Amino acid sequence: MNQFLSMNQPSKLRIGIFGASGYGGSELLRILLFHPQAEVVLATANEHAGKAVSAVHRNLYGLTALHFVSAPEDLNEVENLDCLFLALPHGAAMDVAPRVPERVKVIDLSGDFRLCDMDVFKHHYKSTHTAPELQSGFVYGLTETNREAVKRATRIANPGCFATATLLALAPLVKGDLIANRVIVDAKTGSSGSGAKAAANTHHPQRANSFYAYKPFMHQHVPEIEQELKRVGDWASELVFMTHSLPVPRGIFASCYVETKNELSDEEARRVFQEFYRHDFFVRVVEGSPDINHVKTTNFCDIGFAVRGRSLVVFSALDNLVKGAAGQAIQNMNVMFGFDEKTGLMMAGSNP
Numbered sequence: 001m002n003q004f005l006s007m008n009q010p011s012k013l014r015i016g017i018f019g020a021s022g023y024g025g026s027e028l029l030r031i032l033l034f035h036p037q038a039e040v041v042l043a044t045a046n047e048h049a050g051k052a053v054s055a056v057h058r059n060l061y062g063l064t065a066l067h068f069v070s071a072p073e074d075l076n077e078v079e080n081l082d083c084l085f086l087a088l089p090h091g092a093a094m095d096v097a098p099r100v101p102e103r104v105k106v107i108d109l110s111g112d113f114r115l116c117d118m119d120v121f122k123h124h125y126k127s128t129h130t131a132p133e134l135q136s137g138f139v140y141g142l143t144e145t146n147r148e149a150v151k152r153a154t155r156i157a158n159p160g161c162f163a164t165a166t167l168l169a170l171a172p173l174v175k176g177d178l179i180a181n182r183v184i185v186d187a188k189t190g191s192s193g194s195g196a197k198a199a200a201n202t203h204h205p206q207r208a209n210s211f212y213a214y215k216p217f218m219h220q221h222v223p224e225i226e227q228e229l230k231r232v233g234d235w236a237s238e239l240v241f242m243t244h245s246l247p248v249p250r251g252i253f254a255s256c257y258v259e260t261k262n263e264l265s266d267e268e269a270r271r272v273f274q275e276f277y278r279h280d281f282f283v284r285v286v287e288g289s290p291d292i293n294h295v296k297t298t299n300f301c302d303i304g305f306a307v308r309g310r311s312l313v314v315f316s317a318l319d320n321l322v323k324g325a326a327g328q329a330i331q332n333m334n335v336m337f338g339f340d341e342k343t344g345l346m347m348a349g350s351n352p
C-alpha cells in the first residue's frame with residue numbers, strides 16, 4: 001500500500017477542510033497530505049460530494065484515498081477535529097462558524113471575518129454580516145505582523161491574497177514611519193484568484209491573451225489593508241489601489257509607489273526590509289525585481305525595491321493560492337499549535 005494512504009494516526013492533528021474541492025482546498029490538501037503533524041480526516045464538497053479527492057484534484061492521484069463528503073448539517077459531528085479550514089465562497093463561513101464547537105480551531109480563508117467594522121464590511125461585500133458577534137474572536141492571520149496574537153488564537157481570518165502582497169510590501173515602511181504622502185499600489189493577479197468554477201473571465205480563449213484592470217478604487221481588500229496598516233503603525237496616507245488580471249494561472253505581483261519623508265539610499269532601504277523581516281523565513285528580500293515564477297507553488301513572498309531620492313517602489317510577488325491562501329493558513333495552523341512555522345511548508349519553486 002502506498003505510504004501516503006495510511007490512516008488513523010492518533011498523534012497527528014485531525015484536520016477537516018470545508019470546500020476542499022476548490023482551488024484553495026486543493027492547495028490545503030496538497031500541503032497537508034505531507035504535513036508530518038497533520039492528517040486530513042474530512043474533506044467536504046458541494047457538487048463534488050461523493051467523488052474521490054484524486055478524481056477531482058488529479059495531481060493527488062495515488063497520494064490519498066480520501067473521498068469528498070457533504071458538509072454535515074449538525075456541526076457537533078466535527079467535534080473530534082482539532083482544526084477546521086473553511087475554504088468556502090464569501091458569505092458561507094459566517095453561516096458555518098457560529099455552529100463550530102468551541103474546542104475546534106477554525107481558519108477561514110474567506111473575507112467573512114477579516115474586517116472589524118461591520119459597516120465597512122457591508123459596503124465592500126454588499127451584504128449584511130450575519131454573525132457580527134463572532135468577529136472580535138477572529139485574529140487577522142498575517143503571520144509576520146501578528147504572530148503573537150496568532151499563537152493565542154482559536155479563530156483565524158486568513159488574509160486576502162492582494163492584501164498579503166501589499167501589506168508585506170508596506171508594513172516595514174509604516175512601522176518605520178517613512179511614508180510622506182499617498183501610496184499607489186498597482187497589483188496584478190493570475191486567473192486562479194477567481195476560484196475553480198469556469199466563468200467568462202477565466203475561460204482560456206478570453207483570458208490567455210488578455211490584460212485588464214478591474215474594480216478600480218473599490219476592491220474588497222482595500223479596507224483590510226488599511227485596517228492592518230493602522231495596526232502596524234501610524235498609517236494616515238491615502239491608498240490608491242488598482243487591480244489587474246494577468247494571463248497566467250497563479251501569482252500576485254504588486255508594485256507599490258511610495259514617496260518617503262527623507263531621501264533613502266539603496267542600502268538604507270534594504271536595511272529597512274531586512275531588519276523588519278529578520279525572523280521571517282517566508283519573506284525574502286531579493287535583489288532587483290521579484291518574479292511570480294520563483295514563488296509559484298511556494299509559501300514565499302519575495303520583496304524587491306528600487307529607490308531614487310524620495311521615490312521608492314516596492315515590488316512583492318507571491319503565489320495567490322499558497323502564501324495568499326492555503327500556505328499562509330497552514331503557517332498559521334503551525335503557529336497556533338506550537339509547531340515550527342515552516343512545518344510542511346518547505347517547498348522550493350521551480351526553475352524555470
Ligand SMILES: NC(=O)c1ccc[n+]([C@@H]2O[C@H](COP(=O)([O-])OP(=O)(O)OC[C@H]3O[C@@H](n4cnc5c(N)ncnc54)[C@H](OP(=O)(O)O)[C@@H]3O)[C@@H](O)[C@H]2O)c1
Binds near residue numbers: 025048159324
Ligand atoms: N483563489 C484564490 O486565489 C484565493 C486566495 C485567497 C483567498 N481565497 C478565498 O478562499 C475561499 C475559497 O476560494 P477558492 O478559490 O478555493 O474557491 P473555489 O475554487 O470556488 O472553491 C469553493 C469551494 O466551496 C464549495 N462550495 C461552493 N458553494 C458552496 C456552498 N454554497 N456551500 C458549501 N460549499 C460550497 C465548492 O464545492 P464544489 O466545487 O463541490 O461546488 C468548493 O469546494 C474564498 O472565500 C476565496 O475568496 C481564494
